[in-house]
Amino acid sequence: MNRIEFMTELAALLQDVPAEERRDAMKFYNDYFDDAGEENEQQVIAELGDPAQVAATIKADLEGASKEHGEFTEKGYTDSRFENKNVPVGREYKESGQKSDEYGYRNTEQSRREYDYERSGEQTPPRTNGALKIFLIVILVLVAIPVGIPVAAAILITIAAVGFTILILFFTLVIASVAIAFAGVCVFIAGLVSLVPEIAVGLALIGTGLILTVVGVVLTVASVRVCMIVLPGICRGFMWIVSRPFQRRAVV
């Protein structure tokens, strides 16, 4: 590993710390390499060790900065950043699973107090992350309510309108058929009336009227049958569409 590789890897590992912290750390180690000189580059890298370890040391200090300072003084608390440089790495190898053999043995040397400190340090970050997640979800819900409710209402109304239109369409067919039959009867009566002055016209009208009546009755029966088949289907389909989002939410 050379200096460039070391710095690149360190920068990548520090992606999740605040930008200012990352810049400061990068500046420090960049200066460090500059001041150590090119001839000492390999020695410095060997001394610094794994970039993951360096990054973990920086992160451990950021996380523990608020509570640790002044609390564990002169009482056997071993500074996690000093000599036992595995302490932050302890977390690292649990994630990567690589370095446990190399550094794991140190854990047995550490005092109980230190272990507790380390453990509490481990538990804290997920807790804040969880709180952050809940907070974000709450924000999301709050933002979604003003948008989501009108959108849901619009979808529901659209579905209802389409269903109603189809219903009306079939209902219109029935009405049209009944109207044709009614018109046929009217024409038939008109034919009877005009039979006395004009026999030919009267007979023609009576014939037309009878045909229309029969056609109208047949169509009425047919359209009512179609409606009886189609309407329950439409109702079921409508109910299915409306209930689908709720079912899906229940599954999730």
Place this chain on the structure above:
Amino acid sequence: MVFNTGAALLDAIVLAVVSREKEGTYGYKITQDVRTTIEVSESTLYPVLRRLQKDECLEVYDRQIDGRNRRYYKVTARGMAQLDLYRREWKSYSIKINELFKGGVAV
């Protein structure tokens, strides 16, 4: 070394090293100076410097050296007060420990 160096002692050592330079000093030199006294890994000191800087015990500034900016650390008034506190604490602490050890030898 048999004895561990605690966080407060490490802070005190770093403050003492930086305070020796009136104009301030830089990361590499601080590390080398500290390492003349105690065994400390090179990656240990950056977090200490950063924390002291946040606690306003150290201030940083960049100075042009060989065509590049080198970051310098300088002890603030607050840092000096903190260092004085550490010195006093260390004195009383080390006296007590010395007494105890001497007593142990005598018995």
